[in-house]
Amino acid sequence: MTDDEYEVLAIRYATWPKRFRWQNFHRGDPHDDAPMPLDFYVWAIRNGKRTIVVDTGYDKAEAATRNQPISHEPRAALAMAGIDCATVEDVVITHLHFDHAGSTGHFPKARFHLQEREMVFATGPCMCHDGMSSAYTADHVCAMVKNVFERRVQFHDGAEELAPGVSVHLVGGHTGGIQCVRVKTKRGWVVLASDVSHYYENFETGRAFPLYHDMDLTYRGYATLRKLASSTRHIIPGHDPLVMARYPAPAPHLDGIAARLDLDPAP
């Protein structure tokens, strides 16, 4: 592996099993009521030179507050994969929703990479409306504001390279400033879509997940994912259980917890 190629891990820390297909698509048909669980992930990008974590997930306290249990705290799952959150220096926050930015305190040494527009969105007038604010937790947003004052936030505006072979890309749509992450691997350019596409089916069929700030940008985001990735098989949706089914575990003890996204998926 060269210095600009990486191992990429999806790490699953929670599953919401009681969800149905109609809940996962804009204008879903209530008769479309087959189960369609929602999984929760953080991601890790690493090689011999550096480790970058993408999103922090949410912790036990947030799980109790929202009554949405987790199977592991993300820091524990990352530790199982050999990543010590206490020493991680770079964390990309794709957006500030509770399930993506709910454990920033577990990364005491990290610099957080965030799009400017996401901070504006999460602290501005859109948060006066339940439909926009309900997936944010005020304490998480305030923690990120505190990080700004501690000079621990690296703001981005658009597309920027974080390290050779790793870049972030502003998309918007789902939230005001959601970004995706592009990573060079041995099999080509992998794109961590996060909630730019919750499921494979969202971008594959052009049917949006029903939580969005801007529908037009949501659809444009699907095109951006395709443009950035080496193929559709290189796009990793943010919440799809199929990710764990398609990609191999890095080691037997991580079966069902982590998957290697830099390796080819099952056909």
Ligand SMILES: [Zn+2]
């Ligand atoms: Zn989200």
